[in-house]
Amino acid sequence: MSSSSSSSSSSSSSRSKFMDSGFIIGRKELTRILILFLGLTASCLVLYKSAYPLQRLNVSNLSSLQASPSPLLPNLNSSEISPETIKPKLSFKEVLENASTKNNTVIITTLNQAWAEPNSLFDIFLESFRIGQGTQQLLKHVVVVCLDIKAFERCSQLHTNCYHIETSETDFSGEKVYNTPDYLKMMWARIDLLTQVLEMGFNFIFTDADIMWLRDPFPRLYPDGDFQMACDRFFGNPYDSDNWVNGGFTYVRSNNRSIEFYKFWHKSRLDYPDLHDQDVFNRIKHEPFISEIGIQMRFFDTVYFGGFCQRSRDINLVCTMHANCCIGLDKKLHDLNLVLDDWRKYLSLSEPVQNTTWSVPMKCLED
Numbered sequence: 420m421s422s423s424s425s426s427s428s429s430s431s432s433s434r435s436k437f438m439d440s441g442f443i444i445g446r447k448e449l450t451r452i453l454i455l456f457l458g459l460t461a462s463c464l465v466l467y468k469s470a471y472p473l474q475r476l477n478v479s480n481l482s483s484l485q486a487s488p489s490p491l492l493p494n495l496n497s498s499e500i501s502p503e504t505i506k507p508k509l510s511f512k513e514v515l516e517n518a519s520t521k522n523n524t525v526i527i528t529t530l531n532q533a534w535a536e537p538n539s540l541f542d543i544f545l546e547s548f549r550i551g552q553g554t555q556q557l558l559k560h561v562v563v564v565c566l567d568i569k570a571f572e573r574c575s576q577l578h579t580n581c582y583h584i585e586t587s588e589t590d591f592s593g594e595k596v597y598n599t600p601d602y603l604k605m606m607w608a609r610i611d612l613l614t615q616v617l618e619m620g621f622n623f624i625f626t627d628a629d630i631m632w633l634r635d636p637f638p639r640l641y642p643d644g645d646f647q648m649a650c651d652r653f654f655g656n657p658y659d660s661d662n663w664v665n666g667g668f669t670y671v672r673s674n675n676r677s678i679e680f681y682k683f684w685h686k687s688r689l690d691y692p693d694l695h696d697q698d699v700f701n702r703i704k705h706e707p708f709i710s711e712i713g714i715q716m717r718f719f720d721t722v723y724f725g726g727f728c729q730r731s732r733d734i735n736l737v738c739t740m741h742a743n744c745c746i747g748l749d750k751k752l753h754d755l756n757l758v759l760d761d762w763r764k765y766l767s768l769s770e771p772v773q774n775t776t777w778s779v780p781m782k783c784l785e786d
Contacts, residue, residue: 511582515621518562518580523673524622526561529609532569533748534628540748543755544628545577550762553635564612566605584612606666606696607688614681617673627667629742629751631758636724636738640670644717645677651728651743653721660704662718665726666697667741676714683708727754727780734765734775745783754779 509517519525534540541563548554548561562580565571574581609625616623624636641647641657649668654661671677684700691699703709704716725731726741740758742751757778765772 514582530570531566535570535573547631631740634738639723641717647717649724679712750782753782
């Protein structure tokens, strides 16, 4: 009896020790599994954060965020995520606000793919600002309106204030030869765009990209005058609308008079369907409506705002040089590089030049 009881007690004790041992082993295995799981989870979180970093919400762009999918979430339909994908596109007004001076003035140019190619006109346009006198600080006020996506991509590599305007009806990416149908559409799209700029309350200098900025032109703008325009040929009187005007460089103040004038100018294209904006301006400048709205016009002296039609007579005073009276991208590019060469030589001199001699036009003289 005691032997059986002792044997049973011994057997029970052995089973208890075995179960305790198994329990200890089970806990150790479970601990290892938990540690492994937590390690894998942490690794996955690190990888996820590196792939989709959290973005800070920009309060100033709330309106843009409401109008488009949230940039905080990855685009599951896209093959790759890039900063461009998650960055909300600024409106045209926001781009203008970012670039404007204290008195709400912007410098505007337009750009297409042909002029935006490497070593083409856009490159030397920007270079002129960098080597001009008092022009470097003006670059931050330049807004480049891009007429196609390739021009926008190239602009964004070189400059801050670029805006892509949708032009679904016409492909503006290639070189547009003077007075061809696509050229006329591009010119009138420009007038329409500038009307919108005025309506948003911004003054502007519009400059073609084939104009070299050699000096700050703002001190040479007339203190009065709603609408101020460069000339192919200037005959001495800034009030005379019979100067041969050129729309490639204009300064316009935003007010009711200028807005009404630009609307009238744009509408007048319907009366002259085969003419570009500059020729239509010459047709309407003496219309009674111009006097009725009371817009004050001034025209720039080519001494300060020169070009290949009529070169500045004094390199000590010139602000801009325009490749006007010149048809063809290659010709413009060749001669504008000569303008910059002349300018660099001038900057290297220790004394003012007495007699100005330009190397241009050369290729453009062949037109």
